[in-house]
Amino acid sequence: MNILDKIIVDKKREVILKKSIIPVSQLEASVFFGKKTISLSDNLRNSTSGIIAEHKRRSPSKAEINYSFTVEEVTKGYENAGACGISVLTDGKYFGGSLDDLLLARATVNIPLLRKEFIVDEYQILEAKAHGADLILLIAAVLTREEIKTLSEFAKSLGLEVLLEVHNQEELEKSIMPTLDMIGVNNRNLKTFEVSLDFSKQLAAQIPDDFVKVSESGISSIEAINELKPFGYKGFLIGENFMKTNNAGKAATEFIKQL
Numbered sequence: 001m002n003i004l005d006k007i008i009v010d011k012k013r014e015v016i017l018k019k020s021i022i023p024v025s026q027l028e029a030s031v032f033f034g035k036k037t038i039s040l041s042d043n044l045r046n047s048t049s050g051i052i053a054e055h056k057r058r059s060p061s062k063a064e065i066n067y068s069f070t071v072e073e074v075t076k077g078y079e080n081a082g083a084c085g086i087s088v089l090t091d092g093k094y095f096g097g098s099l100d101d102l103l104l105a106r107a108t109v110n111i112p113l114l115r116k117e118f119i120v121d122e123y124q125i126l127e128a129k130a131h132g133a134d135l136i137l138l139i140a141a142v143l144t145r146e147e148i149k150t151l152s153e154f155a156k157s158l159g160l161e162v163l164l165e166v167h168n169q170e171e172l173e174k175s176i177m178p179t180l181d182m183i184g185v186n187n188r189n190l191k192t193f194e195v196s197l198d199f200s201k202q203l204a205a206q207i208p209d210d211f212v213k214v215s216e217s218g219i220s221s222i223e224a225i226n227e228l229k230p231f232g233y234k235g236f237l238i239g240e241n242f243m244k245t246n247n248a249g250k251a252a253t254e255f256i257k258q259l
């Protein structure tokens with residue numbers, strides 16, 4: 001079994017357990033159900049930098065990136081740096097994140113927040129809304145077209161935007177539908193961890209213009225962004241490059257200043 005399959009098996013068990021402990025009615029009682037969300041796609045369309053900065057403590061490909069920051073200092077730093085939005089990893093087992101991280105981020109910043117999670121069930125979208133997210137991620141590699149449709153429609157019904165992540169042409173072709181706002185090409189193969197900007201470059205032309213194009217992972221230089229922009233990319237998701245420093249906010253500030 002590859003790592004992605006393992007994560008999904010664990011995630012499905014986790015969702016079953018959580019559903020039995022926290023009922024939907026409790027999630028729906030959250031103050032965030034009465035609040036409007038902020039649009040990341042609008043921010044990206046109107047930005048010259050397009051940076052979506054990620055809060056990421058560790059990953060399956062890197063045992064430890066950084067455990068010494070608080071969520072507040074990282075997210076405040078990203079907001080002050082001029083990021084268009086922030087991605088918050090909420091998976092615990094593989095990424096060391098939590099829904100509390102999302103809640104703390106929401107209490108700290110006023111820019112769009114992505115719940116970065118392996119979403120397999122509508123329940124997780126309710127959790128995202130209940131903890132202050134503005135958008136969710138759907139990963140084409142682990143969902144059928146029917147699932148992408150149901151989950152994205154559900155997200156939209158709650159006012160959340162949808163970023164759909166693909167890694168190859170087949171995933172892209174099966175996924176295109178009007179309930180998506182942004183399409184992200186992951187430069188990292190989640191099954192093998194191979195990273196190359198070529199994945200973004202190769203798929204760009206096949207992404208219809210109605211979706212904001214986002215390039216995700218393995219971006220660590222201004223040159224990389226300048227290479228990707230001519231392919232139509234408006235958003236750039238960066239985690240490790242900021243989180244591995246001793247001041248993520250400062251690293252993001254210095255990066256964005258050059259764009």
Ligand SMILES: O=P(O)(O)OC[C@@H](O)[C@@H](O)c1c[nH]c2ccccc12
Pocket residue numbers: 054056116117118139165186216217218219237238239240241
């Ligand atoms: O740290 P990086 O290489 O800058 O990557 C950030 C982000 O793209 C990556 O964390 C990511 C992209 N898609 C995902 C899906 C699940 C978990 C994590 C991810």
